[in-house]
Amino acid sequence: MRKVDIAVMYHYIREQNGWGAIHPLRPEDFARQIDVILQTHEIVSVDELRMPSTKPKAIITFDDGTKDQYTYAFDILRKKGVRAYFAVMSGPRITGKIPLVHLVHAVLSFTSDEELRDILIASYDVQSLSIESSIYDYETNKLRKFNKYVLNFILKETEARAILESIFNAIFPNAAKFVKEHYISDSELIEMHRAGMTIGVHGHNHIPYYNDAQHYFATEILPCKEYLERELGIIAKWYTPPFGGGEFFHCMERDLTPILLEHGFAGGFSTISGPIDDTSRFWFPRIDCNRLSPELQSLT
Ligand SMILES: [Zn+2]
Numbered sequence: 623m624r625k626v627d628i629a630v631m632y633h634y635i636r637e638q639n640g641w642g643a644i645h646p647l648r649p650e651d652f653a654r655q656i657d658v659i660l661q662t663h664e665i666v667s668v669d670e671l672r673m674p675s676t677k678p679k680a681i682i683t684f685d686d687g688t689k690d691q692y693t694y695a696f697d698i699l700r701k702k703g704v705r706a707y708f709a710v711m712s713g714p715r716i717t718g719k720i721p722l723v724h725l726v727h728a729v730l731s732f733t734s735d736e737e738l739r740d741i742l743i744a745s746y747d748v749q750s751l752s753i754e755s756s757i758y759d760y761e762t763n764k765l766r767k768f769n770k771y772v773l774n775f776i777l778k779e780t781e782a783r784a785i786l787e788s789i790f791n792a793i794f795p796n797a798a799k800f801v802k803e804h805y806i807s808d809s810e811l812i813e814m815h816r817a818g819m820t821i822g823v824h825g826h827n828h829i830p831y832y833n834d835a836q837h838y839f840a841t842e843i844l845p846c847k848e849y850l851e852r853e854l855g856i857i858a859k860w861y862t863p864p865f866g867g868g869e870f871f872h873c874m875e876r877d878l879t880p881i882l883l884e885h886g887f888a889g890g891f892s893t894i895s896g897p898i899d900d901t902s903r904f905w906f907p908r909i910d911c912n913r914l915s916p917e918l919q920s921l922t
Contacts, residue, residue, distance in 0.1 A: 626921050627671070627898040628663065629681040629891060630655075631908040635698075636690035643730030645760065647911055649694040655914055656682070656702055662918070668707040668820045668860055671889070672901045682706035683891055683908060685824055685862055686724075692806040696814055708814065709824035709862035709891070712849035714801045715808065721828035723864070724804065725786040726773050732793045735765040741785060748772050757869070760912070775868070779829065808854055815856055822860035823847050823887075830868040835877035839885075847885070859888040866893025879904050897921060 634646035647655075659665060663680035666673075671681055682699070684691050687710030699706050713719055720728075730738065743749050751772065761767040773782045794800045806814070815821050826845040831838060843861065850856040861882055867874040871892060882890065882904070889904050896907040897917070909917045 625678045627679040627681075627901060628659075628917075628921075629683055629898060629906050629908040630659065630911055630914060631891070631893065632682065632684045632691075632695065632911050633686060634688060634690055635695040636693075641727065641731040643766070644727050645912070646690070649698060652695060652911075653698045653702075655911060656698065656704060658914070658918070660702075660704075662921075665704045665706075667705040667818065668822075669888075671898075671906075681906075683862065684708045685864075686828075687711055687806045687811075687824065688724075689804055689806055692810045692814065696817075696819065699819070700817055705818045705820070707820040707822060707860060707891075708806075708811075709822045709860070710806065710811065710846070710850075711824050711826065711828055712846040713825070713827035714805050716826075716845075716849060718798055718801055719827065720790070720797065720801065720804075722774060722779060722782055722786065723828050725783070725790050726770060728794065728800075729786050729789045730766065730769065733789055735763065735769060738769050738789075739765055741789075742769065742772050745785060746772070746777060746781070748776060751776065760910075774865070775830065811850075811856070812854055815854070820860060821850060821854070821856050821858060822862060823850070823858045824862050825864050828864045830865045831863055831870045831874045831878070833870060833873055833877075835874070835881055839878065839881045843882070844885070857886075859886060861887050861890040863890065863892070875905060 634644050635649055635652045636646045637648060638646055659680050664675055664677040665680045665682060668681050671679060684706060687708060691708060711721060713721060758767045758770055811821055823843055823846045825842045829842050847858050850858045889906060891908055892905050894907040895909060898906050
């Protein structure tokens with residue numbers, strides 16, 4: 623194997639348990655992947671990414687800070703003596719508001735795609751929409767892809783939220799209970815941090831990047847960084863943008879990087895796929911955990 627560093631991207635680590643709209647990795651498959659990575663790579667803390675090593679390095683990254691990452695992933699990592707990087711959100715814990723992306727996961731899991739499509743088309747002029755091809759390429763169900771695209775990228779946040787909340791509230795009448803059960807709590811984050819896990823910024827409300835870097839930083843990134851420092855005593859130095867910056871990744875790279883550097887960030891993780899060939903850069907590509915085996919084989 624060539625000496626190539628990698629970062630692997632994880633989201634939900636759990637059983638599906640009725641949540642048909644999410645793509646979780648089962649805990650035993652996660653444990654197996656860690657063992658496979660350890661055969662060729664040294665799994666290091668993200669803070670050690672730029673340090674010299676004899677073996678190629680691997681960074682384990684998590685997005686969204688959902689509870690399953692504490693319950694299953696952290697437990698497995700701790701038992702294996704492996705460290706990882708978790709990018710979390712401040713919004714749900716401060717305001718109790720559930721980010722749109724998770725309203726989408728919850729509603730899509732418990733409402734049919736047809737029903738939701740009909741509600742969207744009846745409410746907004748989206749019937750003849752063409753979808754950016756690179757977005758949601760893992761989503762094979764066309765109706766679901768359409769619904770997710772409209773909700774996350776086409777409608778204004780307030781528009782999508784109004785539709786989703788009305789459906790969500792009927793399914794989950796107690797939003798505070800949902801937040802408590804769906805996200806890693808403050809005390810659990812502190813426990814993870816003390817056990818050597820790195821906690822970074824994923825955002826305040828999981829809003830996709832838009833073309834106003836200063837405003838985006840002030841409303842989406844800084845509140846999360848400040849929350850982690852103020853409430854948990856954690857200085858966050860790493861950033862993972864929601865949706866990898868989405869369709870505005872290149873503008874984000876150009877306009878947001880200097881602001882992140884100015885505020886003490888050491889680097890960021892995108893959703894661009896591939897190995898890390900230059901650790902001196904600010905942005906690092908990641909390999910999606912669902913594509914890990916072919917990617918690892920291509921490095922040999
Ligand atoms: Zn996310």
